[in-house]
Amino acid sequence: ETEEYHVVYAKAVVLATGGFGRLHIQGFPTTNHYGATGDGLVLGYRAGVPIRYLGAVQYHPTGAIFPEQIVGLLITEKVRGSGADVLNVDGEKFVFPLEPRDVEAAAIIRECAPVEKGGRGKGVRTPTGNYGVWLDTPLIDLLYGEGTIERKLPAMVRMYRRFGIDMTKEPILVYPTLHYQNGGLRIKPDGSTNVPGLYAGGEVTGGVHGTNRLMGNSLLDVVVYGRRSGTSAALYAKEQFRDFGKPTLQHVYEYEKELAEIGVPEDKISPVLLPNYVPEHVRKKQLTSYYQGNLY
Known part of the structure; x- marks a missing residue:
């Protein structure tokens, strides 16, 4: 100062x-x-x-990319480990959700990158102009019963609800985030x-x-x-x-x-x-x- x-x-x-x-x-x-x-x-x-x-540099595969207030926040591997799939703009599953971090992150970056830059151009555009992919969180409850997400990820559920997003009913948007040097x-x-x-x-x-x-x-x-x-x-x-x-x-x-x-x-x-x-x-x-x- x-x-x-x-x-x-x-x-x-x-x-x-x-x-x-x-x-x-x-x-x-x-x-x-x-x-x-x-x-x-x-x-x-x-x-x-x-x-x-x-x-x-290590990039965590799933960082929040929307809403803007939490961009970069780590979305734990526990979400994918609990059953959530990673999907592109067409709803396609383009990578196994439990690949090593570098493989998973590279796949998401490639999916979102424009075709002219060597990517697939299949990212989801967020309301604030970023690109990410869907993390299909509702699938967890479909696989293991209603209430599973609330029980396993209570803090994350509350956080998203503050922004008007119910991750038990709708998927969340994620993108790799710089995590470790x-x-x-x-x-x-x-x-x-x-x-x-x-x-x-x-x-x-x-x-x-x-x-x-x-x-x-x-x-x-x-x-x-x-x-x-x-x-x-x-x-x-x-x-x-x-x-x-x-x-x-x-x-x-x-x-x-x-x-x-x-x-x-x-x-x-x-x-x-x-x-x-x-x-x-x-x-x-x-x-x-x-x-x-x-x-x-």
């Missing part, structure tokens, strides 16, 4: 900033919290930590990086899940590597007695100098911290001004 930088002295630092879903890679909606803007990646990379598998900072088994005193754990790291995380393993990741990196950082800090000197932002200055030398545009501020969803035409009317430029 104050646009001020504060240098904090520490013998050890643990990066646990999560992923980059709020950067909306390739324009996809996301399940991620608002702070998931890749800041830990930026901080670690600037400090000299290598990055691995950063191109491996498989790649990230390279760490060692104890959570340390190649930079002395710098540790990381969770989604900010890369390599723990290869290039395609299995469902549920992110929780295992944060428990294991959160503990390992925290313990390792504490032990490292306990053993440090030397004077580190006055903390500075010299590494940031050097990083910006390198950007300028290779011609990388500096029109975006990073770390982002929080995304700004205010439309451009509204920003121009705002009385507040935001810092634009570098640290020089």
Whole structure:
């Protein structure tokens, strides 16, 4: 809020900033919290930590694509596991509903993409101009008896009813949503990086899940590597007695100098911290001004 930088002295630092879903890679909606803007990646990379598998991003096959207020919200696999089929605009079942996430998501994207872009052009256009496919939720009650959806997915049923949609009687619209960052900072088994005193754990790291995380393993990741990196950082800090000197932002200055030398545009501020969803035409009317430029 104050646009001020504060240098904090520490013998050890643990990066646990999560992923980059709020950067909306390739324009996809996301399940991620608002702070998931890749800041830990930026901080670690600037400090000299290598990055691995950063191109491996996981998209959850079924994110809400309508109504607009919940676009990107995760629609759990439990819906498909309970019997709901995935259908295109013609009501055709075009993919087995329980394929692995990457296969299922790719099939839905291909179904919705226009023919001229290699897709099938069979997506359902939403009232707000997006495209998705039907998730046939009423089929669950038809297969297993009335009340099954209410019993298995009570919170989801209530959420959709707030928007005037009864998912026990009508299908819901879904589309893949950016869900997990498989790649990230390279760490060692104890959570340390190649930079002395710098540790990381969770989604900010890369390599723990290869290039395609299995469902549920992110929780295992944060428990294991959160503990390992925290313990390792504490032990490292306990053993440090030397004077580190006055903390500075010299590494940031050097990083910006390198950007300028290779011609990388500096029109975006990073770390982002929080995304700004205010439309451009509204920003121009705002009385507040935001810092634009570098640290020089």
